[in-house]
Amino acid sequence: MLKVLKVRIYPNKEQQITLAQNFGCCRFVWNYYLNKTNTQYEQTGKGLSYCDMAKDLTQLKKVKEYAWLKEASSSALQQSLKNLEAAFKNFFEDRARFPKFKSKHGKKSLRYPASCSLKDKGVKLPKLGIIKAVIPKNIDGKIKSVTVTNTSTGKYYASILFETKDVPTNKGGKISGIDLGLTKLVTVFDGENCYKVDPIKTTKRYAKILGRRQRSLSRKKRGSNNRRKQVKRVAKYHEKITNKRQDFLHKLSRKLVDENQVIVVKNLCVKGLADTKFAKSVLDTGFGILVNFLNYKLDREGGKLVEIDRFFPSTRLCNCCKFKNDSLTLENCEWDCLECGTHHDRDENAAKKCDSFSQNREIGGRLAVSSNQ
Template sequence: MLTALKVRIYPNKEQQIALAKNFGCCRFVRNYYLNKSNAQYQETGKGMSYCDMAKDLTQLKKQPAYSWLKEATATTLQQSLMDLGTAFTNFFEVRAKFPNFKSKHDKQSLRYPEGCSIQKKDIKLPKIGIVKAAISKKIDGKIKSVTISKTSTDKYYASILFEVADDPKEKDGKISGIDLGLNSLVTVFDGEATYKVDPARTTKKYAKRLRRRQQALSRKKKGSSNRRKQIKRVARVHEKIANTRQDFLHKLSRKLVDENQVIVVEDLCVKGMARTNMAKSVLDAGFGMLVNFLDYKLKREGGKLVEVDRFFPSTKLCNCCKHKNDLLTLKELEWTCPKCGTHHDRDENAARKCDSFSQNREIGGRLAVSSNQ
């Protein structure tokens, strides 16, 4: 089984220069062959495959005008072409958009597919040497690849992909239904009790600081060194917002995974919700990120994530008599069932229906536990 660990690294001045050259070479190679493949497709109706690009790169590096490409690690350039080939494949199989050109002003990254190792608590990279790192846990398995990235705030990270022994687990716990929302990020029903967790609202928390930084940026002269400095100050606020949101969702997902064997959550159309007047709140809540965290953490622990169809009317169905209230609007946070007279909290009722949905479906042989455990 493969797993990844992202750590902060601290390259010295010489290593930063070497990494900058590697970033630039990988970016150039990708953009060069993306443009060449597009031009060839317009002329002949057929683009370049990875093998074609790799053969051409070997000849390109021999030309005096492009001899500076030899300063970069050869495997990182090849990996850049492989990533471009994968991007083309995903596009033609309608899994992603058409590959775009990389910019030197965006986040920079490159991948070492081989030749990397852990030296005590540091990382050894080809042609770079030993880079100081903050590795939080021991890496016992074989390292498959190391991805180095540089953020817009000049911080460096290494994502280490390595093999670990398969350890199938039999996780015990409850089956809980979760309703996602904006007033309460999650409403959890575990078969016995219901509780709610409020969203972090990180964008609102740092809105004043971000507004002041952006106002100061608008007053700086374009192209000046002061403007470049202010851009980094704005980027630090955005980074703070993203890190705070991610930390909150990691802690919440860990709590839910530790308490439950099966988690049932509704499959929301986040892209559609992001096109409404609630877009800012929807994106700030991080619904998709939370579901992804729950999914991979449950798999590691031997649990399971069940996604309820987005058209399942969990909010409108009474969890007592299963009557569907078609007159319920989005503004109503509480409602009374016209058939049995039960008074419902909107989110709590949806969480209960998600939980009952899981009980009525076959979740799996080893996961057949009662929600009342």
């Protein structure tokens, strides 16, 4: 089993300079061969493979004009070419957009695929030596790679990919259905009890402060030191918003995983919801992030995440008699069933329908279930 541990690292001045050179070399290699592949494709109708780019890179280092590429780790440059090939593959298989040229501004990252280890409370990397790091736990396993990231706020992180033994788990717990929403982030029904969790709305909380910082940034002269300082101040608030949202979603997903063996959730189209008038609220709640957290945490512990087809009318169907209320609108938070007369809370009814579906009481129709395990 492969696991990732992200830790904060503290490079000294010399290591920061070396990392900046490595970031620049990897960025140049990406942009150079992206441009070369595009040019060759326009001329011949065929692009460059990883082997072609790797051979050409070896010759490029021998050119006096590009001799500075030798200062960077060769494995990191080769990994940049592999990432470019993977980006083209994802594009042609309709999994991602066409690869873009990288900018020297903003977030920077590079990956060391070999010769990495943990020594003396730090991370040892090629041509960098030991970088001081805060490692919260022991890593029992072989380190496969280390990805170093430099954020817009000037912080450095190392994502350590390591291999561990598969530990068989017999996870126990309940089967719960959850409904995702904007007013209530999750409504959970475990077959007996139902409870709701409110979203923290981090973007809305810091919108006024962030707006003042961004207006101040717009008044700064381009290229000035004051503008660079203000860019960093704005980036710090964006980072704070992201960290608070992820911390909340990690704690919520951990609570749900600890209590349940199987979690049933609707497969929402977040990209489509982001094109509506509720775009800001949808992106602030982090539906997709929460589902991803539930998926990998359940998978690690022997649980299962079941996703119901997004077109399944869980909100409109009565969980008692299965009557479908087609007149239900977004303004109706509560409604009464026209057949059995049961009074429903909109979100609780949707969570109960997901739970009843997980118990195999609903079969057929448009209930396409995909299991992520």
